Amino acid sequence: MENIKTYIQEHKDRFINELIELLKIPSVSADTAYAQDVIATSEAVKTSLKKAGCDHVEICDTPGYPIVYAEKIIDPALPTVLVYGHYDVQPPNPIELWTSPPFEPVIKKTEIHPEGAIFARGSCDDKGQMYMHIKALEYMVQSNTLPCNVKFMIEGEEEVGSKSLSWFVTRNQEKLSCDVILISDTGMISNQQPSITTGLRGLSYVEVEVTGPNRDLHSGLYGGAVANPINVLTKMIASLHDENNHITIPSFYDNVTELSLEERAEMAKAPFSLEAYKKALDLNDIYGEKGYTTNERNSIRPTLDVNGIWGGYTGEGAKTVIPSQAFAKISMRLVPNQDWEAITTLFTQHFISIAPAGVKVKVKPHHGGQGYVTPIDSIGYKAANKAYTETFGVPAIPVRSGGSIPIVALFEKELKSKTILMGFGLDSDAIHSPNEHFGIFNYLKGIETIPLFYKYFVELSK
Amino acid sequence: MENIKTYIQEHKDRFINELIELLKIPSVSADTAYAQDVIATSEAVKTSLKKAGCDHVEICDTPGYPIVYAEKIIDPALPTVLVYGHYDVQPPNPIELWTSPPFEPVIKKTEIHPEGAIFARGSCDDKGQMYMHIKALEYMVQSNTLPCNVKFMIEGEEEVGSKSLSWFVTRNQEKLSCDVILISDTGMISNQQPSITTGLRGLSYVEVEVTGPNRDLHSGLYGGAVANPINVLTKMIASLHDENNHITIPSFYDNVTELSLEERAEMAKAPFSLEAYKKALDLNDIYGEKGYTTNERNSIRPTLDVNGIWGGYTGEGAKTVIPSQAFAKISMRLVPNQDWEAITTLFTQHFISIAPAGVKVKVKPHHGGQGYVTPIDSIGYKAANKAYTETFGVPAIPVRSGGSIPIVALFEKELKSKTILMGFGLDSDAIHSPNEHFGIFNYLKGIETIPLFYKYFVELSK
Incomplete structure (x- = not known):
């Protein structure tokens, strides 16, 4: 699959421009003033999925904002990957703290992103990470390397509690049936050290x-x-x-559940500098529950x-x-x-x-x-780890995250499938904050890594 | 001075309409968006004072909003009354709770004000109460009954701390020299029971x-x-x-200073119904410092x-x-x-x-x-009490108020004069709240009572 690197190099500018167009639509689900923009974003996502090569694409009405569903079924006997993402974004306020307008994306270089990062609300959470999957599909379709069936379910209410999604999932279990659910809506440790989120709050x-x-x-x-x-x-x-x-x-x-001392010792091995953490946030001191470290406070407590x-x-x-x-x-x-x-x-x-x-x-x-913990011996986890190892040169580290993707527990219950959280964002990307951004490196690396997940997932499933 | 009642009856509609025009200007000193309106209000006050019969009227520049100064000196040998008031008002928000727009005055009848009350921001605090003094002067000038000299000092920053006023007072001690300071910016117990505020927080x-x-x-x-x-x-x-x-x-x-048990017992004699208090505010219970009654909590603590x-x-x-x-x-x-x-x-x-x-x-x-306490054996207090007794038929009760008029302490220090707080508002007038109002009865009663204060103050000073 060496081809993907060439394909990305050739289409890189288009990939970035397409994402920038999507980021211009202010799909703030928490504020009804943006209702028309949220709807417009669902239409844009639908169009992208169609262009990328899905055979069937539809906007599914719900009691709230619509869900974009798409699929490409190449052989019912092959495994099916269900990709989940969301096209809504957090409110941009406090707007006065943005150095450029939240819905006028610009590319700026940062210390962590020397190749540039796209600054815009939703660039990382989750339009950018969701769009990687659409571009990865485009590549697999164009290069005729899609090894299995794929379904997309992209919702518009993640930032306000995914109410319509649970309504939709409980009513469409057969339509959504799959072997694994793949989500990029989390982060990784650094651009040198990939990680896979195994627990959510x-x-x-x-x-x-x-x-x-x-x-x-x-x-x-x-x-x-x-x-x-x-x-x-x-x-x-x-x-x-x-x-x-x-x-x-x-x-x-x-x-x-209190973690054992062994589990806590294992967690403590993840690279972490308290000094760097305090410096990045301009804090004189940390603050939190007595008896737990910073990484425990923001994940297992x-x-x-x-x-x-x-x-x-x-x-x-x-x-x-x-x-x-x-x-x-x-x-x-x-x-x-x-x-x-x-x-x-x-x-x-x-x-x-x-x-x-x-x-x-x-x-x-x-x-x-609900919170969620996923085992690291599943086929999905192994496939993701192999994919990361190939593109980053080092294996991914399993980490428990402090964030919540409430629908992961819902998927397990309703669709009986495990979820793999393949995130490509960084903690420093300022999601939910002013000046949210997503590295060009991360965006393209995601597009490169995702097809490898498909490949290894199918291989390991045989 | 029976004439005043006739005069008020004849000019009542004009008195009300003039106040209404003044209330239409949104002189919110706390918000710079209203700066032009605050200035416009000072001009309107100046014009009113001129028309009422002052010989000299000027707008005095300060580091903040201007102070309107006016005087009518009939004989330097006679006593001088300095009237203080303010033409600025509190911000009107939360604006959605007003039943009519705060700067579009309307007259509505209420249980307490069967003759009607003017609903508008500033109607009671303090445009309405300040304007009573201008109309009282008009009467005394028209009827040739002004018994002494009078000075007016009307400021535009009372609701934001009177910074420019203290700047002005310390620089104009001679100009402002007087025998007593008269202020209507407080309340009284009820329309049947006048009271004089003797203490401020x-x-x-x-x-x-x-x-x-x-x-x-x-x-x-x-x-x-x-x-x-x-x-x-x-x-x-x-x-x-x-x-x-x-x-x-x-x-x-x-x-x-802890009050003696005797003083507290004296305070407790003021008419007060805890049930009516709770009912008026829709409270299940009161709340406050242990060991003190409601009236103590909101005045001496x-x-x-x-x-x-x-x-x-x-x-x-x-x-x-x-x-x-x-x-x-x-x-x-x-x-x-x-x-x-x-x-x-x-x-x-x-x-x-x-x-x-x-x-x-x-x-x-x-x-x-600073807080303030005034003695009840002064000439000013006695004159005010005689005036109230004549127009209300019962003597005024001395009360300690929980509010603050910080400049009262300043006046005592800089001008060496006592202040008499002749209030005509009611606690239920909702000053600083939505739907502030001022009873027509109170407005006209104030105009009727003020000339009597002048009369008795001059008589008692002899």
């Missing part, structure tokens, strides 16, 4: 509302005599962690983070107001065995129970998903 | 900024391993009160309230972000003897000291002012 995302007096009050006339919803909210949130940064919600840790908070006067200058209401968006990252719906219930009950009598509290669940 | 207003990582981070990849500025901010704010709602800043209470908080994703839907920064606006109401600058320093030192190493903290002082 689950997620429970809620929004809380604290209401005090029925109207905003003058803080001079009422201050000190009524519960200030902001003061109360800060007290309630603060109480959710104890002095060791353990989460205080009763029964929260009941189903958390559950967390509770406030993702947004607001209330009262937030404009220029000063306003002496006691607001009627205060709000927060809170998410909990969960580990395998913690059921996200059970945790959402535990949170809700606890949060309401700690409210003082002077306020009213509402908890609104947003979305969630 | 001081204020220290600060803005805090907590910075964690140098950019927004994905809460999956980093959650649990770095200090989340919002979580940290909530913990820091929560720690500022203990379990009895005492403020925990070291030395905060050092200069607080210092407080610490968060007036605004923001950080992270606050838009529609969900975003799994650990923000780089979180912010809050915090104000402390102070009692006489607490020095606001010393308290601002104590807060700043303490707040920085409680920050964990994983974040950086900045505290930016906004503004502040």
